[in-house]
Amino acid sequence: MRFDDITAEQLFALGGSKWSRFGDAYGAFVAEMDFGLAEPIRAALHKMVDDGLSGYISPVWDQKLREATTAFVERRYGWTVDPGNVLASPDVLTGLMVTMEHHIKPDARVILPTPAYMPFMFLPGKANHDLVQVPMIRTENEWLLDFDAIDEVFQDGDLFILCNPHNPIGKVYTRDEMQRLSEIVDKHHGRVFNDEIHAPLTMPGVEFVPYPMVNEVAAGHTLTAMSASKAWNLAGYKCAQLVLNDEDLSHSHKFAFDLHGTATPGMLSNIAAFNEGEEWLAGVNDYLAANQQRLIELLAEELPGAVFVPNQGTYLAWLDLEALELEGKPSDFFLEKARVALTDGGACGDIGKHSVRLNFGTPRPVMEEMVRRMGEAVRSR
Incomplete structure (x- = not known):
């Protein structure tokens, strides 16, 4: 299966932790990818x-x-x-x-x-x-x-x-x-x-x-x-x-x-x-690199003011959202207003209180929907 073909509805239906812990919220918090298993x-x-x-x-x-x-x-x-x-x-x-x-x-x-x-x-x-x-x-x-x-x-x-x-x-x-x-x-x-x-x-x-x-x-x-x-x-x-x-x-x-x-x-x-598993891994790394590039574009469109230093590894993006002046924890805001579950940056140290961790190891259309939901939540305050 091509990674783009995996839908949010399928991920919710599987019932894994990432897509069930917060009800109908899109899962972007725990460090799991949504790409299934390599054939070997x-x-x-x-x-x-x-x-x-x-x-x-x-x-x-x-x-x-x-x-x-x-x-x-x-x-x-x-x-x-x-x-x-x-x-x-x-x-x-x-x-x-x-x-x-x-x-x-x-x-x-x-x-x-x-x-x-x-x-x-x-x-x-x-x-x-x-x-x-x-x-x-x-x-x-x-x-x-x-x-x-x-x-x-x-x-x-x-x-x-x-x-x-x-x-x-x-x-x-x-x-x-x-x-x-x-x-x-x-x-x-x-x-x-x-x-x-x-x-x-x-x-x-x-x-x-x-x-x-x-x-x-x-x-x-x-x-x-x-x-x-x-x-x-x-x-x-x-x-x-x-x-x-x-x-x-x-x-x-x-x-x-x-x-x-x-x-x-x-x-x-x-x-x-x-x-x-290295052939499958090579494809995943290429896909993640393209996801990251698309994420950079989406942040500029949907969350101007968010600061993201592009990753050299992993599928976990650290977003500094201080400039957005959100009330309370950013992760709480997006969970309630956008139904996107992110990791609270404050749980990662005192330096992270205005930040969130977003998992982009997910099908690109799903990631795009996540960020668009977040942008709409900020604009609708």
Whole structure:
């Protein structure tokens, strides 16, 4: 099926979270795409059912996942990883909790560049670690880390969360930026939790470099979490991968039970995605790039004054709506007045109170209707 042929009526009828949580509101909040499954993944899941594979994860599948993961990152990024250093995890956030519990000191703080993925804002507190927000610097054309501020707030042994591509702003970090970050982390004997779940989703012409590839120092202080879940829309199947360095791997027995929730469908679908899903992924990335260009045009037509720094990766657009002078939270305004469900920017950090996150990983006609509804709501105030 061509992505443009998928209608909002079909998406509502499917009953997924994105299109049911807020009743008849168009779903643009949760990080899921609306493009169905790649055929190799669909085939793998049908075979799983036909073969009656409904039991616990097997060592055979676990090894195949390790090999599929390492072959994928070698092919796509030139990143050489020992399959033995890859562990299956239910999701990326489990990787963060494992990192905070087992890889940093109890009094270590978590340093987070904002705006940030919402759970990064509250999970450190649940793990009894203080959170330090460091707002990013927005220029006309890009987002930049405030390296001076990061260096200033970093205390010995703290944990830095790197999200690359950066949810919710779509930034892909350059090698030079990550080199400088690694020097600051190393200077303060810190650690990095490196979330690369959106890594396969980059705009045409954008180079993605995994953080551990930057230098040996970066590789030595990092735990990387990744998954096929965002690029191939598999989040509900519960499978991610943690890439550990040798020292961390030697202590992995301490947190093995934390990773026990990985699901059989997730493991088999991740294997299929990494081994056979790149053709479908290339088409998705091209479609997302065209969606983003159309979004830029629509914002100028429907929401003049909205500020959007175009993404280098992901399908999540960060819109600064301060100039529109909306009452209350922008997300509440558009949910009530336009019936479009967006992510509240304030949930992504103090810097985001006038902003929303909009998911454009949806059929283009559906995205166009969303933005037109938002424009009409603003004009009708």
